Amino acid sequence: MVTTRPARNTPDSRPRAGLRRAVAAATAGLLAAAGAVALEPLAPAAVAADGDKPKIVVVATGGTLAGKAGGRDTYTSYRAGTYPMADMVGVLQPELSAFADVEVVQFGNAGSGGYSIAQYHDLTIAVEDALADADGVVVTTGTDTMEEFAYWLDLTVQNKKPVVITGAMRPWAAGNTASESMVLGTDGPANLLQSIRLAASQETYCFGTVLSLNDEVHAARDVTKGNSTRNDTFVTRMSGVLGWIDGSDVIINRAPARVLDCATNDWFTPFDLRTVARDAHKRVEIFYNAQAVGGEAITAWADAGVAGVVTAGTGAGGISSAAGTARTAAARDKGVWFVSTTRTGSGSVSGGSGNIIAGGDLLPQKARLLLMLSRSFTEDIAVARGWFQTLGSPTFDSSALADTVPPTRVVDPEPEPEPQPEPGETGAPTEPGTPGEPAPAPTDGAVPAPGATDGASPSPAATDAAAAGALPFTGGTAGTVGIVSLLGALALAIGATTLWQHRRRVALERGLTG
Numbered sequence: 204m205v206t207t208r209p210a211r212n213t214p215d216s217r218p219r220a221g222l223r224r225a226v227a228a229a230t231a232g233l234l235a236a237a238g239a240v241a242l243e244p245l246a247p248a249a250v251a252a253d254g255d256k257p258k259i260v261v262v263a264t265g266g267t268l269a270g271k272a273g274g275r276d277t278y279t280s281y282r283a284g285t286y287p288m289a290d291m292v293g294v295l296q297p298e299l300s301a302f303a304d305v306e307v308v309q310f311g312n313a314g315s316g317g318y319s320i321a322q323y324h325d326l327t328i329a330v331e332d333a334l335a336d337a338d339g340v341v342v343t344t345g346t347d348t349m350e351e352f353a354y355w356l357d358l359t360v361q362n363k364k365p366v367v368i369t370g371a372m373r374p375w376a377a378g379n380t381a382s383e384s385m386v387l388g389t390d391g392p393a394n395l396l397q398s399i400r401l402a403a404s405q406e407t408y409c410f411g412t413v414l415s416l417n418d419e420v421h422a423a424r425d426v427t428k429g430n431s432t433r434n435d436t437f438v439t440r441m442s443g444v445l446g447w448i449d450g451s452d453v454i455i456n457r458a459p460a461r462v463l464d465c466a467t468n469d470w471f472t473p474f475d476l477r478t479v480a481r482d483a484h485k486r487v488e489i490f491y492n493a494q495a496v497g498g499e500a501i502t503a504w505a506d507a508g509v510a511g512v513v514t515a516g517t518g519a520g521g522i523s524s525a526a527g528t529a530r531t532a533a534a535r536d537k538g539v540w541f542v543s544t545t546r547t548g549s550g551s552v553s554g555g556s557g558n559i560i561a562g563g564d565l566l567p568q569k570a571r572l573l574l575m576l577s578r579s580f581t582e583d584i585a586v587a588r589g590w591f592q593t594l595g596s597p598t599f600d601s602s603a604l605a606d607t608v609p610p611t612r613v614v615d616p617e618p619e620p621e622p623q624p625e626p627g628e629t630g631a632p633t634e635p636g637t638p639g640e641p642a643p644a645p646t647d648g649a650v651p652a653p654g655a656t657d658g659a660s661p662s663p664a665a666t667d668a669a670a671a672g673a674l675p676f677t678g679g680t681a682g683t684v685g686i687v688s689l690l691g692a693l694a695l696a697i698g699a700t701t702l703w704q705h706r707r708r709v710a711l712e713r714g715l716t717g
């Protein structure tokens with residue numbers, strides 16, 4: 204392991220660490236207020252003690268980021284995975300040491316397409332090992348399959364600390380070392396620097412794995428490479444970016460849905476790779492549908508022992524008649540599991556029965572990884588179907604809050620009158636208040652909650668939600684939300700609930716004494 208240990212000085216991430224803890228506390232408070240979960244202790248503070256900078260480990264695998272070009276103006280002809288990460292991190296000094304202590308793990312140095320699934324397994328273990336005593340990890344890879352590296356890590360890493368994946372679209376340099384003849388306009392150094400900044404900021408704590416490139420931050424589940432050559436290649440269709448990095452400012456204004464499970468073990472996926480062998484993962488292939496294509500590929504895969512096939516169908520998942528016939532036979536005769544997705548690049552596929560699971564809006568290459576892990580962790584397709592519906596397709600759902608949070612502003616009751624001594628009995632104890640006095644009316648026109656003005660009965664809808672065991676805000680990484688406004692609203696809601704309960708208690712006490 205190559206280690207760079209820059210001199211320590213005052214980090215600029217301290218206020219952001221405080222903000223992270225505040226957000227975590229607000230989230231935990233929300234969950235408690237909603238009665239959704241039994242809160243467990245928050246994870247130990249991930250940021251180094253005051254006076255220390257966050258420790259970030261860069262786990263390097265190669266790609267164009269580490270590429271050596273034929274000349275300083277050569278962007279498309281180069282050898283990927285050439286320069287060692289320790290040298291590239293050295294190029295970022297001394298600026299890097301202003302905000303992070305960085306260590307390097309040179310996991311490999313190859314193009315992204317050169318890694319096997321067993322090596323993916325090893326990468327997860329390497330990331331988890333690094334997170335054991337670091338504040339965050341940055342993984343560098345080639346961009347071609349970066350979205351798959353990212354989603355694999357998102358599904359498998361059992362640690363809530365930030366994991367950021369990055370790379371580059373232009374090679375790093377053209378010289379014999381990473382600091383010699385740097386490519387004109389290379390995006391590698393900036394992507395690496397900003398990704399370490401993002402991890403050090405802790406602003407994606409509990410987000411799972413995020414992808415950071417070209418100053419943008421994307422959710423691993425949703426991001427895809429959208430262009431073969433441009434620097435702004437990564438896109439998140441439908442949902443958009445999670446945030447961006449302007450200079451030294453990390454700005455995150457959306458979050459994957461799993462962040463709201465941050466305070467509980469619901470955050471973790473079932474895919475703990477330490478419980479399965481590195482070569483346990485079975486083959487899963489992708490069938491790309493087109494006009495009147497044949498089904499021979501599906502038949503051949505089934506005969507070869509492939510455990511699963513993701514169909515990238517047309518529109519909402521359609522496949523040709525020949526492919527459909529081959530799918531039916533492979534499921535029936537060989538027990539192959541199928542996941543139905545769309546080749547359109549966005550949008551959902553629903554339905555599915557028997558050996559066919561609906562992939563929701565997972566891209567085919569992401570559905571393949573979830574199907575592969577599903578086959579590694581269960582023999583029961585009903586369990587796998589459930590995983591696709593929950594952690595594979597998470598959404599935000601605040602409906603259960605209707606039972607616990609009043610819909611309108613809650614006003615603090617007027618304070619109890621101070622006990623007054625009887626004339627001539629200076630200091631003598633007296634009975635407080637006036638028996639039978641009604642609860643004070645709202646003073647600002649606030650409207651009480653419909654059906655809940657006496658606080659005694661939940662609404663029918665809330666009762667239904669409770670009966671159905673509905674929990675607010677559970678899920679994984681897909682949905683996004685304006686987290687700043689959400690948490691602000693939640694903090695208000697928590698405060699409102701407390702006041703509402705206090706006011707109700709006062710009113711009840713007065714009713715009893717009256």
Ligand code: SIN
Nearest residue numbers: 267314315345346347
């Ligand atoms: C690769 O994916 O390794 C090559 C392409 C790139 O890194 O951009």
